[in-house]
Amino acid sequence: MGQSLGVAVLGAGHMGADHIRRLDRVVGGARVVAVADPDAERAKEAVAGREGVAVRTEAEAALDAPGVEAVLIASPGEAHEEALLAAFARNLPVLCEKPMVPDPAGALRIVEAEARLGRRLAQIGFMRRYDSEYTRLKALLDGGRLGQPLMLHCVHRNVSSPPGFTSAMLVNSSVSHEIDAARWLLGQEPVAVTVHRPRPSAGAPAGLLDPQFVLFETDGGALVDVEVFVNCGFGYQVRCEAVCEAGSARIGEERAMAVTAAGGLREEVPHDYLVRFADAYDREVRAWVDAVRYGRVTGANAWDGYAASAVAEAGVRALESGVRTPVDLAPRPALYGGTGA
Ligand SMILES: NC(=O)c1ccc[n+]([C@@H]2O[C@H](COP(=O)([O-])OP(=O)(O)OC[C@H]3O[C@@H](n4cnc5c(N)ncnc54)[C@H](O)[C@@H]3O)[C@@H](O)[C@H]2O)c1
Numbered sequence: 001m002g003q004s005l006g007v008a009v010l011g012a013g014h015m016g017a018d019h020i021r022r023l024d025r026v027v028g029g030a031r032v033v034a035v036a037d038p039d040a041e042r043a044k045e046a047v048a049g050r051e052g053v054a055v056r057t058e059a060e061a062a063l064d065a066p067g068v069e070a071v072l073i074a075s076p077g078e079a080h081e082e083a084l085l086a087a088f089a090r091n092l093p094v095l096c097e098k099p100m101v102p103d104p105a106g107a108l109r110i111v112e113a114e115a116r117l118g119r120r121l122a123q124i125g126f127m128r129r130y131d132s133e134y135t136r137l138k139a140l141l142d143g144g145r146l147g148q149p150l151m152l153h154c155v156h157r158n159v160s161s162p163p164g165f166t167s168a169m170l171v172n173s174s175v176s177h178e179i180d181a182a183r184w185l186l187g188q189e190p191v192a193v194t195v196h197r198p199r200p201s202a203g204a205p206a207g208l209l210d211p212q213f214v215l216f217e218t219d220g221g222a223l224v225d226v227e228v229f230v231n232c233g234f235g236y237q238v239r240c241e242a243v244c245e246a247g248s249a250r251i252g253e254e255r256a257m258a259v260t261a262a263g264g265l266r267e268e269v270p271h272d273y274l275v276r277f278a279d280a281y282d283r284e285v286r287a288w289v290d291a292v293r294y295g296r297v298t299g300a301n302a303w304d305g306y307a308a309s310a311v312a313e314a315g316v317r318a319l320e321s322g323v324r325t326p327v328d329l330a331p332r333p334a335l336y337g338g339t340g341a
């Protein structure tokens with residue numbers, strides 16, 4: 001390995017371009033050496049002003065460019081399975097944006113492929129595990145001072161959804177974060193999902209079931225509810241309240257800057273995830289780069305990525321059927337601490 005980690009970034013859209021900036025200018029110890037995007041102009045724009053970056057339209061061609069030692073996948077979810085398998089075939093460590101692979105059968109193929117390698121190569125981009133409010137809540141719950149957790153009440157609001165966003169994506173793209181956060185915070189697996197559909201907001205694109213109210217039951221007897229509203233129009237809001245036997249704790253209350261002017265008090269609300277979770281993305285990518293450089297792996301693993309996809313898929317079926325839907329999880333391989341195949 002050189003003095004800094006040579007990274008190939010697959011996908012140079014919103015997240016990819018932001019991660020390229022982060023790798024080159026924020027985290028230290030890494031440099032972007034290759035970028036792939038079928039939209040070559042977008043890829044060129046994302047690395048403008050940098051010398052010696054290989055720009056390719058095919059993901060595998062970027063992985064084979066000189067100096068590539070690790071991969072960051074920021075292409076759309078449907079392209080992740082092929083990209084992960086290509087990285088595994090080259091023994092390259094990977095940071096893969098969520099959802100790892102949206103379809104659980106494909107996600108399980110990733111788990112099985114990594115289990116066959118016998119060592120972890122993939123970290124999944126569930127960045128809330130690096131957010132300072134979430135990590136404080138996790139430490140509080142683990143410390144046991146509040147007693148057993150009974151319920152998580154979650155809110156996930158986006159100002160607007162991108163073009164092509166479907167009703168299923170409220171669950172398998174947006175709520176995938178709450179699925180991972182709940183599994184991580186509680187140390188419990190969701191076992192059933194119910195999705196309620198209130199009257200769609202007039203602010204949502206025609207045909208989009210937005211908002212939705214998603215209810216998870218866990219194997220530890222806890223309930224997790226999520227209001228997801230991706231065209232709320234008024235701000236990016238992510239909240240979580242844990243209700244436990246001896247107390248409750250809330251995060252995401254936006255106690256940011258409070259501006260007093262013209263006889264009023266105004267508190268700022270972030271516009272999107274790149275603002276709200278900026279520090280979390282920085283910490284996530286820094287932790288990944290450090291871990292890879294020291295031969296370690298950290299963060300959410302491929303099993304977590306698979307579990308999130310399996311739970312989300314049950315959620316999409318629950319959305320379509322309107323009934324409580326059990327989650328079907330495969331046995332957990334020993335590589336991820338399980339006893340299964
Ligand atoms: N962690 C988070 O909070 C967060 C936030 C936004 C998006 N995401 C995830 O990041 C990923 C990208 O989302 P985005 O908002 O940047 O999307 P985007 O549409 O802005 O960008 C995706 C880019 O990937 C390119 N692309 C398409 N197929 C490709 C392939 N096979 N190989 C390489 N590039 C390919 C597209 O041309 C596009 O430039 C998704 O998995 C999404 O769920 C995560």
Ligand SMILES: O[C@H]1[C@H](O)[C@@H](O)[C@H](O)[C@@H](O)[C@H]1O
Pocket residue numbers: 158173174175177230273
């Ligand atoms: O892909 C994005 C991303 O994961 C954001 O963090 C989330 O708030 C959005 O709802 C989702 O569409």
